[in-house]
Amino acid sequence: MPPACWARRWGQAPLSRDRRLRRAALLAGVAITTPAAATLPLASAARTLNPQPQPTWTAAAAAAASIDDLTPARVERFADKHGRTFAVGSDIAGIDLSRYARIVAATIHGDEIERVQVLVATDEQLVDLCGRGAAACYYGADDGSGWGQINVAASDRDIRHSLLHEYGHHLDNQLVGLGRGVRFGQLSCAVGADGSRRWLFARERQSQIVARRRVGCSASTPWRRLLPELFAEDYAYANGIREWELRLFAPPRRATLAALRADLARPFRPRTVVWRGRVAAGGALVRTLALTAPTFLRATAEARRGLRLALSLARRGRRVAGASGSGASERAAALVPAGRYQLSLRSLGGSGAFRVRIELR
Ligand SMILES: [Zn+2]
Known part of the structure; x- marks a missing residue:
């Protein structure tokens, strides 16, 4: 499958991206409304790694495409080794959600894991959520809450890469790369599409992404040149994924990865x-x-x-x-x-x- 993706717009900011979206234009007409703040009750709490008293599913992907009922039939809450919890949900009967939770819990992450939920979708649902040809996508709230939803397909044969890539978008949604109102060369990006600060400058040193105008962060930027996609793939690389899909750029050098890790450990805050x-x-x-x-x-x-x-x-x-x-x-x-x-x-x-x-x- 050739690499392609799309930054879907939610309000003014590009907030969700699809990994390997072949026909990005299909998404252009999809409207996504502001997320509802309310949380919805859990349908079932079986088979959790670390059961929590009140597992919830946030309507982070509200009104996306034609999914009517946004709360999956089954939601389970899982925990990482530090006890930070997150929800994984699906409408697919009998699916083992712990498989997905284990991958997410094993990522390089911080407290932001508690602000993500993962929907394991059917192929049909994934088309509704992410557009035709997308392997996965991420919805991030742009209200400063840092909330986000990762949508993946149960049929995904490259699920680890998909989850890591989308978690990279979730981190982007937490971290300040450029920040609101800051321009760097051709770049002026939303917080959810600007990578992270030390990483951005390390990537610039490695690949002259700004000096040579090689990246953008707007809806009109082709997927393979999107700054948030480069960040997400670098993040996946930092987690051990060696299948490098962004052919226009070399894989991240050690210094670029070290900068990314430093941003996760000590986020830049304006x-x-x-x-x-x-x-x-x-x-x-x-x-x-x-x-x-x-x-x-x-x-x-x-x-x-x-x-x-x-x-x-x-x-x-x-x-x-x-x-x-x-x-x-x-x-x-x-x-x-x-x-x-x-x-x-x-x-x-x-x-x-x-x-x-x-x-x-
Ligand atoms: Zn992406």
């Missing part, structure tokens, strides 16, 4: 720091910033009337970014690798209170 103080006439102050991942840094200084400021950013004594502005409102911005930086603020004239807003995005 933050804003406000630095307030007073500066004497002709005086200077320094604030150290310890950045653990590549960061889009922007510092904006606001001064009282009569005070003129200069901002600059340095690393190991070397200037990384200077400021531009009137002196009363100064701004320094740079895309910087991980490291320790010194943000300096100098009075060019006058003394008094200042406020520097440091956006680490």
Whole structure:
């Protein structure tokens, strides 16, 4: 089966992707509504690895295609070795759901496993959920909850790869690669379609995905060039899958995989720091910033009337970014690798209170 996939739209963001979708155009007309927050009761709780008192199925894939009853006939709750639980459900009578749960529980994962549920579908259901020609797909909520549903087919003969790939999309839905409103070259992506931060820059070093405009993250990007698909396949690779399907790119190098693992262990989170103080006439102050991942840094200084400021950013004594502005409102911005930086603020004239807003995005 040739590799292809599709980022299906849910609201404004590409949120679900199908693995190996041959005829992506078929999906274009499928409407998916906002997920309902309600959880639905469990039909049966037999054969769980670690039975939980109230297993639930979240309507994360609400109104997808023509599936009328979104709660599978049977839902079982399973746990990973740390006791984090997740649901697997199916309408298929007698199916052994623990087989799927074991694969999911054995992935490289964190607490986000508790925000995923797996639907093991019939072939017909999978077409409804993922489109014709898709091997599997993922629905991710774009409400910031991180909830998602993996849809796979019971007939899938490559089920481990499918589950790992789709779990990669689930991780993408948790992690910030670029983040909202951040542009990097041609890329400006939804959180669920932007990979993860250290991985993104490691992949850039390996494959010049941005410098050579090799990837995109919009609905019009072909599957084989989609950034979230590259992330999902790199994640599957990190889990031991050696069947490499994205022929336009080389498989991930060790450094790329290490960056991905670092993102899972210590996710990058955008933050804003406000630095307030007073500066004497002709005086200077320094604030150290310890950045653990590549960061889009922007510092904006606001001064009282009569005070003129200069901002600059340095690393190991070397200037990384200077400021531009009137002196009363100064701004320094740079895309910087991980490291320790010194943000300096100098009075060019006058003394008094200042406020520097440091956006680490
Ligand atoms: Zn995919």
